[in-house]
Amino acid sequence: MSPPPGTVRPGGRTARTRAAVRDAVLSGLVEHGYPGLTVEYVAEHSGVHKTTLYRRWGSIEGLVADALDAAGEDDWTPPDTGSLSGDLHALAQEVVDTFADPAAGAAPAAVIAAAFQSEQAANALRAFYAERFGRCAPLVERAAARGELPAGTDPGALAGAVTAPLFFRLFITREPLDGTVAGQAADAALAAARAGVFAPPA
Incomplete structure (x- = not known):
């Protein structure tokens, strides 16, 4: 075929x-x-x-x-700051920095808009983020090895929890992003992850 x-x-x-x-x-x-x-x-x-x-x-x-x-065939890797908190804050700040730069943020924003109008584009966008969030597995593995996370924490769910509030502001409520908002998103995801929200039930 x-x-x-x-x-x-x-x-x-x-x-x-x-x-x-x-x-x-x-x-x-x-x-x-x-x-x-x-x-x-x-x-x-x-x-x-x-x-x-x-x-x-x-x-x-x-x-x-x-x-x-x-x-999605780039060489992006998740942050490695030495701590889970630092990694999540850096991940959130990457989103803010990307969309704060009109040149860097224009294409991703346009593709996301296209996904609302084309099912094939929407499928491709889902695959893009599934693959991108999957690259966060080493971040989660390092954190689990340091005792910062429960074993089995889902990298995609954690990365999604960090970025979802930022994308909500960008594309739904159209509110500005800054470092404070990025920090809040990272801290909320961190608290949930430490509580085992993204890990399998015991």
Whole structure:
């Protein structure tokens, strides 16, 4: 069975093409939003012919989903400050810093907005964050080894608890973020984690 369009992880010239397409998709989402993004825009800004785009990605939905998939192939690792509290505070501050920078925050915000309008983009966004939060496993393992967390704490649940209040302010209530808000989110998640909220029942 052939994989869905745009899901093969290529190398060499094909990888460069995919990167150019990803950058064009993200740029288009920032500039026009999901409803205004067209294959013609992506073709013009990536230098990839429309025929190739349709053949490999199938549709705008496929292009957006693969752009998000490609964005998750970075080398991000969770903070390692030497303490669970420090790690969670640093994780929360990363979110604040990203969205405080208009250039850095524009593309992630545009992709999240697209997920409200495209089921395929929403699925890709869920997969992106599941993979990203899964990378927090070493953070949890270090904390458990230091006796700061119950064994079996779910890394994804903990990372989600840190970031969820921040994303709520960003995308639901549209309130500003700052270091104080980041600290509150980290402290709340820390208290819950220490209480065993994200660990299996004894």
